[in-house]
Amino acid sequence: MFIHAVSQFVALPAANPRTLKEVLKGYTDTPFRRVNKFILLALVGAHRCVRGRTLNGNASVYLTTENGNLGDTNNVLDQLYRQHSLPMPFSFINTMSNTAPFYVAQSLNVLGRNLSISGLGLSFERGLELARLDFDPGSVEEALIGAVDEAPPEGGAVHLAVEGSFWIHVKKARDGALGEVAEVRSFPDREALAAWCEEEPVLPPGRGLLACGAAVPHEERTDWQRRTGLAVFDYGADYGPFDTMTAYGITKFLETSPSTSLLHINRNGQGRYVALILHRYGS
Amino acid sequence: MKGSLDNNLKMDLKRLIIDACDLDVEASDIDDDGLLFGRGSQLGLDSIDALQISIAVQKYGVKITDSKQMRRVMASINTFADFIRPE
Amino acid sequence: MIKGRAIACALGEDLDAVVRGAREMRPGIARLPLTLAGMDEVRPYYLLSRRGPESLSAAPETFFYEVLFDTVERALADASLRTADLRDLAIFFGSTAIDIPVYEHAYGQTLRETSRPASMVSSGYGRIADEVAGRFGIRGPTYTFTTACTSSANALLYAAAMIAAGRIPRALVIGYDLFSHLGFYGFESLRLIATDGYRPFDRRRSGIIMGEGCGAVVLEADDGGDAGAVLCGGANRVDAYNVTTHALEGGAIAQVMWDALEDADVEAGAVTAIKAHGTGSENNDRMEGNGMVRVFGDALPPFTVLKPLIGHTVGASGVVELILFTACLQRGFCPPTLGFEEADEALSLRPVTEPKPLSRGVFLLNFFGFGGNCTALVVAVRG
Numbered sequence: 127m128f129i130h131a132v133s134q135f136v137a138l139p140a141a142n143p144r145t146l147k148e149v150l151k152g153y154t155d156t157p158f159r160r161v162n163k164f165i166l167l168a169l170v171g172a173h174r175c176v177r178g179r180t181l182n183g184n185a186s187v188y189l190t191t192e193n194g195n196l197g198d199t200n201n202v203l204d205q206l207y208r209q210h211s212l213p214m215p216f217s218f219i220n221t222m223s224n225t226a227p228f229y230v231a232q233s234l235n236v237l238g239r240n241l242s243i244s245g246l247g248l249s250f251e252r253g254l255e256l257a258r259l260d261f262d263p264g265s266v267e268e269a270l271i272g273a274v275d276e277a278p279p280e281g282g283a284v285h286l287a288v289e290g291s292f293w294i295h296v297k298k299a300r301d302g303a304l305g306e307v308a309e310v311r312s313f314p315d316r317e318a319l320a321a322w323c324e325e326e327p328v329l330p331p332g333r334g335l336l337a338c339g340a341a342v343p344h345e346e347r348t349d350w351q352r353r354t355g356l357a358v359f360d361y362g363a364d365y366g367p368f369d370t371m372t373a374y375g376i377t378k379f380l381e382t383s384p385s386t387s388l389l390h391i392n393r394n395g396q397g398r399y400v401a402l403i404l405h406r407y408g409s
Numbered sequence: 410m411k412g413s414l415d416n417n418l419k420m421d422l423k424r425l426i427i428d429a430c431d432l433d434v435e436a437s438d439i440d441d442d443g444l445l446f447g448r449g450s451q452l453g454l455d456s457i458d459a460l461q462i463s464i465a466v467q468k469y470g471v472k473i474t475d476s477k478q479m480r481r482v483m484a485s486i487n488t489f490a491d492f493i494r495p496e
Numbered sequence: 497m498i499k500g501r502a503i504a505c506a507l508g509e510d511l512d513a514v515v516r517g518a519r520e521m522r523p524g525i526a527r528l529p530l531t532l533a534g535m536d537e538v539r540p541y542y543l544l545s546r547r548g549p550e551s552l553s554a555a556p557e558t559f560f561y562e563v564l565f566d567t568v569e570r571a572l573a574d575a576s577l578r579t580a581d582l583r584d585l586a587i588f589f590g591s592t593a594i595d596i597p598v599y600e601h602a603y604g605q606t607l608r609e610t611s612r613p614a615s616m617v618s619s620g621y622g623r624i625a626d627e628v629a630g631r632f633g634i635r636g637p638t639y640t641f642t643t644a645c646t647s648s649a650n651a652l653l654y655a656a657a658m659i660a661a662g663r664i665p666r667a668l669v670i671g672y673d674l675f676s677h678l679g680f681y682g683f684e685s686l687r688l689i690a691t692d693g694y695r696p697f698d699r700r701r702s703g704i705i706m707g708e709g710c711g712a713v714v715l716e717a718d719d720g721g722d723a724g725a726v727l728c729g730g731a732n733r734v735d736a737y738n739v740t741t742h743a744l745e746g747g748a749i750a751q752v753m754w755d756a757l758e759d760a761d762v763e764a765g766a767v768t769a770i771k772a773h774g775t776g777s778e779n780n781d782r783m784e785g786n787g788m789v790r791v792f793g794d795a796l797p798p799f800t801v802l803k804p805l806i807g808h809t810v811g812a813s814g815v816v817e818l819i820l821f822t823a824c825l826q827r828g829f830c831p832p833t834l835g836f837e838e839a840d841e842a843l844s845l846r847p848v849t850e851p852k853p854l855s856r857g858v859f860l861l862n863f864f865g866f867g868g869n870c871t872a873l874v875v876a877v878r879g
Contacts, residue, residue, distance in 0.1 A: 159431040160457075160739075187734075193618050194642060199596070200617070202678055207604045211467060212533045214429070215460045218682030219866055222592065223621075224643040225739055228867035232736040237748070240734035240869060241650060244640040246622030252639050256654055259661060265759070278617050314583070314635035396626050398637065457686070457740055464685060476687065 127254075127261045128303035129404075131295040132380045133175035135167070136288050136365065139277035146170055153177065156233045160216040161225075164195040168226035168274045169233065171291025175270060176234060181295075185268040186238035186260065187227040190253035192369040194223030194242070196276045226274060238266060247341055247394030249273065250292075250373040251402060255310040257296065267298040273373030288365045292373035294380070305380050308387075309403035316346075319391065319399045323353050328403065329387050331355030337379065338362075339392025340371045350391055359388060380406055412490030413441070419490050422466075429465040430458045441486045459483055469493050497726040499666065500575025500714035502567045503819045505806040506542035506707055509567075515823050518831040519851050523805050525694075525705065528552075533681055539689045542707030542807025543675065552675060556601045563710050564624070564672055565631050571668070571712035572632065581666065585714075586636040588655040588669045589625035590648025592811030592865075594618055594640075597676040604677075628670065636664065642811070645773075645865030646732070647671065648711070649814030652873060655715050656727040666716035671815030674708050679810065686740070688777055694804040696774035696833060697781050697847050699840040704776045707807015711815035723878050725822040728858075729760030730873035739867055742783045749787025752870040753860060757791075760858075760874035767797050768857025769830050771821050772847065773864045774801030775808055784862065785843040800848040804834035814863055818875065821861065825877045830854040855879050 137146070146166035150158065153173035161169070168189060199221045202213040219225060224242040231240050239260065245252035250273040260266035270293055277289040296307065313319040322328070336356035338347045351358060361375040368374075372392055379388045385408035393399045412418050423436035426445070432452060444450035446459065454462075456476070462483060463473045471493055473479045482492040503509065506524050507517035517523070524545065527538040543552075544563065551559055572582065595618055606612075625638035641650045648671025655667035673679075683689050683706060690703035718726050733755065735748030742749060757764055772784055788796055802817050809816045824831045833847035861873040 157433060159433065160461075161431070192620055192622070194594070194621055196617050199678070202682065203600055203603045206532055206677055206681055207600075207607050210532060210534045212464050212535075212685040213678070213682050214464055215457055215682075215685045216431075218678070218685055219457075219740060221596075221678065221682070222642070222644045222866050224865075224867040224869060228734060228736070228739055228869075231734045231868070232739075235736065237734055237736055239732045240643070240867070241732065242642045244621035244642065245638055246620050246626045246640075249622060252622075252637070255637075256639065259654065259657055259663070262661065312637040394622075394626070396630060398626075398635070400637075460686060 127258050127296045127307045128300045129294050129296055129305040129307065129380060130303050131175050131177070132377045133171055133293045134374065134377050134381065135171045135174055135291040137167070137290060139286065139289050154233060158229065161229060162195065162198040162220045164197065164223065164274065164276050165220060165226045165229050167276065167289065167291040168230055168272060171272055171274060171293045172230040172234065172270055175293035175295050181234055181236050182268045183235060184238045185236035185270065186266045187231050187236060187240050188253045188257050188269060188271045189227040189230070189242050190249040190273045191223055191242060191244055192249050192275050195221055196278060200279055230270065246396065248392060248398065248400050250370070251310060251392060251400035254307055254402065255312070258307065258310055261298055264298070269296050271296060273370040275369035277368065286368045288368050290368065290370045290374060292370055292377045294377065303407065305404060305406045307402070308405055309401065311401045313399040313401070315397050316399065319401060320353065328354060328389050329356060334387035334389060335359035335383070337375050337388060337390045339390065340367045341393050341395065342391060354389060356389060376402070376404065379404065411496055412494035413487040415490065415494065418494065419486050422486060422489055425465050426462055429461045430454060439486060444485060445483055446480060497716060497718045497724045498713050498822065499716045500571045501819045502570035502574060502712050503816060504544055504546065504563055504567050504710040505809065505816055506545055507806055508545045511823050514820065515827050518805050518820060518824055519829060521805070521832060521834045523834065528680065530681070530684060532677055539684060540705045541675065541680065542705060544708045557598045560598050560674060561627065564628065567710040568628055568632065568668065568670065568712045571714055575714035577714065583633060583635050584665065585634045586655070586658065586664045586667045587625045587629055587634060587638040588641070588651035588667055589638065590641040590651035590670070590811050590814055591672050592642070592644050592647055593673050593676045593679055594621050594642060595624060596678050597674045600676055600678055634668070643865060643869045644867055645810050645813060646863045646869040646871040647811035647814065649863035649871040649873060650732055652727060652814050652818065653730045653732060653871060656729070659715060659717050666714060668712060668714055669815055670712045671812035672710045673810045673812040680706065690776055693835055694776055695835040696776045696801040696803060697785070697840065697843065697845055698836045699838050701776055701778060701781060705807050707809045709806060709809030709812040709816035711812060711819045713815055713819060725826065726876045728762070728874045728876050729756060730871065731755030731759055732871045735868035735870055737868060741779045742864060742868060744779065744782045744786065746783045746787030746790055748870050749783055749864065750790035752872045753787065753791045753862070756860065756872035756874050762858050762874055764791055765795065766858055767860050769797050769854060769859055770799035771817060771859060771861040772799045772801050773862040774803055776803060780864070781840065781843060784864070785845050798830065798848050798852060800830055801833040802831060805831065818861060821859070822875060822877055825855055826879065828853060828855045
């Protein structure tokens with residue numbers, strides 16, 4: 127699965143949907159209405175990644191998200207429980223997070239698969255894994271894979287400094303690619319991942335970078351570094367933790383790194399692991 | 410006063426429609442007599458817009474439940490204003 | 497192939513009782529008031545058979561996980577997996593509402609107690625699958641699909657593809673949606689809920705009746721034997737026509753059926769019967785009817801709609817309807833479209849209306865949802 131383009135969009139959680147609409151106008155002339163913040167985040171990221179190119183009409187859209195739509199779900203609950211009104215129809219429809227990949231597909235005229243995928247703490251990894259499953263037999267030859275999450279509304283238990291939308295444009299064809307998703311592998315626990323690292327050097331020591339996802343504790347990072355002998359690519363300090371952090375790190379690697387490889391290790395609260403290997407080609 | 414003669418009410422309705430349907434137009438751009446729904450009408454609204462408006466308009470104490478009635482009532486700003494305030 | 501399965505729906509939880517209910521065409525439909533929105537009206541709803549009168553307001557989190565864990569436990573027992581196989585299971589979970597039934601309750605409660613709007617959010621779309629894993633000691637990967645009414649159909653599609661590709665030996669696939677105020681009042685705000693009986697494809701159709709459902713299946717590679725039900729393939733695509741409705745001419749609907757048949761390597765002429773999506777809305781009848789005619793022309797196989805038996809279980813419908821449909825076939829009949837009486841002249845399509853003797857063949861299962869989502873699955877039943 128070869129990567130042909132990458133986009134990053136980081137926003138302050140307070141960003142007004144109107145502001146996002148203005149940003150979106152910089153990438154596409156298509157007018158959008160009855161869309162909420164989650165959908166607009168997805169659209170800004172996807173259109174920023176595509177930048178006016180025409181995609182194959184059968185291209186697919188895989189949107190990955192930890193929490194899906196948050197703002198409109200709160201609006202609907204407010205309409206119901208506080209205002210004692212029926213919800214506004216479009217607020218209700220837009221609580222379904224797959225409306226975001228729908229609008230991405232509609233505005234880019236890509237009519238292949240259209241999915242909203244999650245995996246606790248590992249959503250972007252799961253999306254990459256399922257997209258690769260579709261690419262291998264040739265069911266899908268071109269796709270946009272994105273990670274989109276709103277920050278929780280103010281006053282909630284969790285406070286995040288930023289929210290974002292990060293996308294990669296992938297094709298089965300290598301011509302003109304800037305990189306590659308070479309491996310996506312799931313492990314039931316830390317020991318299984320460690321065994322895989324021992325079995326064969328995942329990347330030759332000194333010939334790539336190691337990054338760890340948000341939930342990997344510090345002492346464990348040091349251990350992975352020792353085991354792999356790879357230099358560290360650290361993106362965690364840039365904004366502090368947020369839900370689409372893995373996709374932020376991956377797209378940052380693809381946008382800023384010189385020609386090299388990246389082993390990305392992430393885990394979730396239940397101790398499931400996913401390892402990614404990406405190659406960044408020289409320009 | 411009949412709703413269609415009340416400019417303030419009509420302005421409020423235009424703002425309500427712009428807000429409920431997330432339209433990128435100014436209230437002053439909406440013609441009082443022009444059709445609101447369907448392809449080629451001034452706003453090009455559809456059946457979900459009608460539902461959206463029918464819920465937003467509940468603040469005027471009116472309920473529109475029948476979809477045929479909904480389209481008739483919301484044909485234009487003038488018909489809509491007269492429905493909300495018949496006299 | 498389906499190695500184990502379990503269901504909870506309005507017809508019951510014991511599979512034999514559910515199949516008997518389908519044969520005898522006796523659904524249980526509750527009538528729920530719309531009081532929360534200040535409306536003095538009731539709407540029909542197919543609640544889980546185990547619901548008591550108070551259960552819609554009491555401790556939804558407890559109820560939510562009780563139903564889920566119980567259904568999964570029965571499916572795992574039905575599959576009689578060895579401990580090591582259980583540990584390696586991958587989980588594919590599909591739902592429209594995810595944990596909304598749980599946290600909307602907390603939202604309402606906080607509002608009542610503090611009279612301030614709470615800021616309540618999902619505990620993570622992926623959490624429920626991991627809760628199941630934690631409960632049963634499953635350590636395989638977990639995948640959650642939220643594509644509205646095709647959610648668990650897509651979970652099935654990917655589970656089967658991953659097994660066929662040899663990436664995993666077996667998978668637990670779950671479709672789950674319980675009553676939520678958000679969904680119930682949301683469908684009402686769209687004026688989609690039937691006021692007068694559930695009659696898909698009938699000219700007197702009046703809309704959708706929602707239902708609760710939990711279905712769990714254990715899938716593994718086809719043993720090539722001459723018994724059982726096998727998920728042979730399928731497809732997903734998007735109809736970009738509109739976020740709420742598919743295009744009436746049924747172009748994308750036809751394309752997803754063609755794609756699914758090609759994926760399963762089955763000719764249209766070899767399809768024994770179709771389980772239509774059939775939500776009961778006029779739009780669904782037209783677009784799905786047109787789509788089926790595009791694919792099958794004059795040779796449309798018998799088709800049926802299961803929703804009048806158990807309600808539209810939205811995101812759960814993929815797994816729940818797969819279980820109900822295959823279980824009926826394996827007991828010798830294609831379940832009928834309850835409530836259908838008079839054909840719509842504009843469509844002139846007649847679904848199966850009486851239990852139809854049928855126990856084996858190749859079947860097409862359609863699922864469509866908001867966001868233009870279209871999924872079709874091909875299932876072989878070998879008796």
